[in-house]
Each structure stands twice: as structure tokens, then as C-alpha cells.
Amino acid sequence: MVKVLIVTYYWPPAGGPGVQRWLKFVKYFRDFDIEPIVYAPKNPTYPLEDISLLSEIPEGIEVLKQPIFEPYRFAQLFSKKETKTISKGIIAGAAKQSFIQRLLLYIRGNFFIPDARKFWVKPSITYLQKYVSEHKINVVITTGPPHSIHLIGKELKKHTGVKWLADFRDPWTTIGYHDKLKLTKRSMQKHISMEKEVLNTADHIVVTSFTTEKEFRAIAAETPISVITNGYDKESIPETVLDTTFTISHIGSLLSGRNPKNLWKALYDLTEENKAFSSAFRLQLVGAVSNDVLSSIEEAGLSDFLVLKGYVPHTEAIQIQRSSQVLLLIEIDSKDTRCIIPGKLFEYMVSTRPTIAVGPKGADVSRLIFETNSGIFFEYQEYDRIKAQILEYFVQFQEGTLASHVIGIGKYSRKELTRAMTNTIKAMVDDE
Numbered sequence: 001m002v003k004v005l006i007v008t009y010y011w012p013p014a015g016g017p018g019v020q021r022w023l024k025f026v027k028y029f030r031d032f033d034i035e036p037i038v039y040a041p042k043n044p045t046y047p048l049e050d051i052s053l054l055s056e057i058p059e060g061i062e063v064l065k066q067p068i069f070e071p072y073r074f075a076q077l078f079s080k081k082e083t084k085t086i087s088k089g090i091i092a093g094a095a096k097q098s099f100i101q102r103l104l105l106y107i108r109g110n111f112f113i114p115d116a117r118k119f120w121v122k123p124s125i126t127y128l129q130k131y132v133s134e135h136k137i138n139v140v141i142t143t144g145p146p147h148s149i150h151l152i153g154k155e156l157k158k159h160t161g162v163k164w165l166a167d168f169r170d171p172w173t174t175i176g177y178h179d180k181l182k183l184t185k186r187s188m189q190k191h192i193s194m195e196k197e198v199l200n201t202a203d204h205i206v207v208t209s210f211t212t213e214k215e216f217r218a219i220a221a222e223t224p225i226s227v228i229t230n231g232y233d234k235e236s237i238p239e240t241v242l243d244t245t246f247t248i249s250h251i252g253s254l255l256s257g258r259n260p261k262n263l264w265k266a267l268y269d270l271t272e273e274n275k276a277f278s279s280a281f282r283l284q285l286v287g288a289v290s291n292d293v294l295s296s297i298e299e300a301g302l303s304d305f306l307v308l309k310g311y312v313p314h315t316e317a318i319q320i321q322r323s324s325q326v327l328l329l330i331e332i333d334s335k336d337t338r339c340i341i342p343g344k345l346f347e348y349m350v351s352t353r354p355t356i357a358v359g360p361k362g363a364d365v366s367r368l369i370f371e372t373n374s375g376i377f378f379e380y381q382e383y384d385r386i387k388a389q390i391l392e393y394f395v396q397f398q399e400g401t402l403a404s405h406v407i408g409i410g411k412y413s414r415k416e417l418t419r420a421m422t423n424t425i426k427a428m429v430d431d432e
Contacts, residue, residue, distance in 0.1 A: 015050030
């Protein structure tokens with residue numbers, strides 16, 4: 001039995017996508033002769049919580065916890081609302097940022113490098129050094145963001161000689177919000193230096209997208225890198241019934257940059273041109289939505305069709321995915337977001353509901369959507385194709401034939417992805 005220590009900031013009751021990846025690996029590791037031990041903060045400041053995820057932790061899994069100091073608690077003295085918004089990743093455009101938000105972003109970017117969880121690094125190293133040695137851990141796995149977690153793995157490898165796998169759910173210096181942190185040149189150079197050291201020190205790097213793999217190979221040519229995407233699980237939820245309305249739903253946070261104005265315009269124009277569409281259409285947003293996006297939707301004339309659900313537990317989110325007629329996947333229109341393949345894409349695939357995705361040119365999600373026949377991908381500047389596709393879906397809805405016909409998605413099941421991760425881990429152990 002191979003013993004792995006997983007160092008993660010996000011662990012149930014944390015909600016949101018950050019917790020799903022390693023919760024699911026832990027769920028299936030024992031099927032492949034891997035014994036996982038989890039190390040997580042004892043008193044974290046999670047922007048979202050979902051206590052339903054606690055039930056997914058396998059019985060008998062050892063979860064180690066140590067206290068963490070987080071400056072977010074002090075930042076809340078300035079503005080609790082602004083602090084919570086930033087911690088969720090919802091950052092307004094520069095022109096709409098308040099003085100408090102600009103100040104908090106500057107402090108976050110330049111005083112807490114690589115991130116505000118940096119104060120957990122040293123005490124964690126002190127605590128885990130002894131644990132790794134005494135319990136004969138074969139591989140330490142760190143997963144980020146927050147990327148300060150990788151500094152724990154780097155030091156454990158240095159002091160104990162343990163094999164270290166660094167898992168990047170998102171990139172580091174090219175992550176979408178980095179340019180909003182008001183970094184000085186000196187601060188940016190620190191990030192670049194830390195990133196390079198982590199990538200070149202790890203025994204193996206795992207990334208979730210093809211673009212990130214290419215970027216990292218340019219930085220760390222000698223380090224083995226694998227792409228293991230996020231995926232879907234076989235959820236045990238009550239049978240769902242399709243909405244009787246033509247509901248187009250987006251599940252997850254809509255940041256300020258995730259704002260496809262041509263999509264909003266196409267939807268509005270269809271409500272004006274087609275009475276049946278206007279009567280049946282609903283735009284449902286599940287999760288946190290930035291004020292910038294809400295303003296754009298209202299300015300487009302869609303207020304009467306808008307349904308805001310807010311954050312819901314993961315099981316309810318799955319139900320909404322399966323009951324909606326069409327699902328939206330929206331990413332920021334930037335070259336830095338081409339690498340993002342959100343976990344919900346794979347959940348969308350198995351919902352049998354077609355996906356309309358909008359994102360930057362060359363996005364990795366476009367490749368996956370095409371390969372699996374799970375929907376259609378559009379770039380931001382498109383209008384006519386978006387409008388025509390929505391109308392085509394609406395006609396199929398009226399005829400009772402609307403559904404996606406996905407192919408080749410079995411390799412994206414959480415169990416098969418765990419098999420791939422297991423093969424990577426065991427290869428590392430065999431190299432000893």
C-alpha cells in the first residue's frame with residue numbers, strides 16, 4: 001500500500017470547485033492500493049461552505065489539521081463585504097473599484113507573496129517533517145491555488161527527501177486575476193522566481209489543462225509533467241424532471257470578466273423577435289454574480305427573464321444542471337484563461353443537456369467540447385452564430401428532442417482519473 005500525504009487548503013466543509021478535485025481522488029484511492037492522508041487547516045476562512053460534502057469523505061481517512069493565521073480576518077475590519085468579494089475572486093474592473101478594494105488588492109498582491117495563506121507554510125513544515133518521517137510517507141502531494149501550499153512540499157522534499165508531486169488546479173503567474181493584484185515589478189519578479197523554483201524542484205507536476213502543460217514545459221523542461229483534468233462523478237441524486245420552461249442556466253461564479261455581451265444581446269433580440277421564445281425563456285444564474293455582469297444583463301433588457309439562485313449545495317447544483325434545458329459555460333476573454341477547464345464542464349457533459357460555451361480563441365474547453373460532442377463553443381465577438389444556435393436549441397425544445405449526445409467521456413470519470421493519478425504516483429515510488 002502506497003501512502004500519500006495530500007496538503008490542501010480546501011477540504012470539506014469548503015464549498016466551490018476548489019475542494020472537488022482532491023476530495024474525489026481521496027474517495028477512490030483505496031481502490032488502487034493508495035492510502036491517502038489529508039492535511040488541511042484547522043480554522044480556515046472559506047468564502048463558501050457546503051457541509052453536504054462532508055459525507056463524501058471515506059470512512060477511516062486520516063485528516064490532520066493545524067491552525068492557520070489568515071490576514072483576511074483583519075482585512076474585514078476595513079470592509080467585510082469587500083474582503084469576502086475578493087476572496088471569492090470577484091474583482092470589479094479598475095474603473096469600478098472602490099478605494100478600499102484598490103487598497104486591499106495592493107496589500108494582497110505586494111505584502112502577501114505568493115498569497116495570503118503564506119503564514120501557514122512554516123508551521124506546517126515544522127509539523128509535517130516529523131510526521132512524514134515517522135509514518136513512512138511515500139509521496140507528498142500539494143495542490144494549489146493557493147500556491148503557497150507548494151512551498152510546503154518544496155521544503156518537505158528538501159528536509160526529508162520524500163518524493164513530491166505538485167498539482168496545479170490553475171496556473172500561477174498567468175492565472176486570470178494576477179493582473180488585477182496591482183503588483184509592483186519587484187513583486188511580480190518574486191512570483192516568477194517562486195514559480196520557477198517550485199516547477200524545477202518537484203519530482204512530478206500535474207496540471208489540469210493542455211495550455212498550462214505547454215507553459216510549464218517552457219519553464220521546467222526537465223520535470224515530468226502530466227495532464228490530469230477534472231472530471232465527473234456518478235452522483236446519487238433523485239431523478240430530475242426537465243424544466244417546462246426554456247431554461248438556460250449557468251452554474252458557478254460569474255466574475256466581472258465573464259460577461260459575454262453579445263450573448264446577452266442575442267438572447268434579448270430573440271425575446272423581441274419570437275413571442276414563443278419570450279414566453280418560455282428563463283436565464284438562471286446559480287452562484288455568486290458580479291455587479292458588472294448583472295448590470296450588463298439588465299442593460300441588455302433581460303431583467304424580466306432573470307432568475308438568481310445564489311450559491312447552492314453541490315448536490316442541488318447537479319440537479320439544476322440536469323433539469324435545465326441548456327447550460328452555459330463562460331470564461332474571461334483573455335489569453336491567460338485559455339488554459340481553464342472547469343470541473344463543471346464534465347458534470348455538464350453527463351447531464352445530457354447541451355452546453356453553450358463562450359470564451360477566448362484557442363481555449364482548451366473548445367477542444368474538449370468538440371471531442372465529446374457536448375455542445376458548441378463561441379468566441380466573444382460572435383453574434384450571428386450564437387443567436388442561430390440558441391434558436392435551433394429552442395426549436396428542438398419545442399419539439400421535445402433537445403438533448404446532447406456525448407461521446408467518449410468515460411475517461412473523464414473521477415474513478416478513471418484516479419487510476420491515472422495512481423499510475424503517476426506509483427511510477428514516482430518505483431523510481432526510488
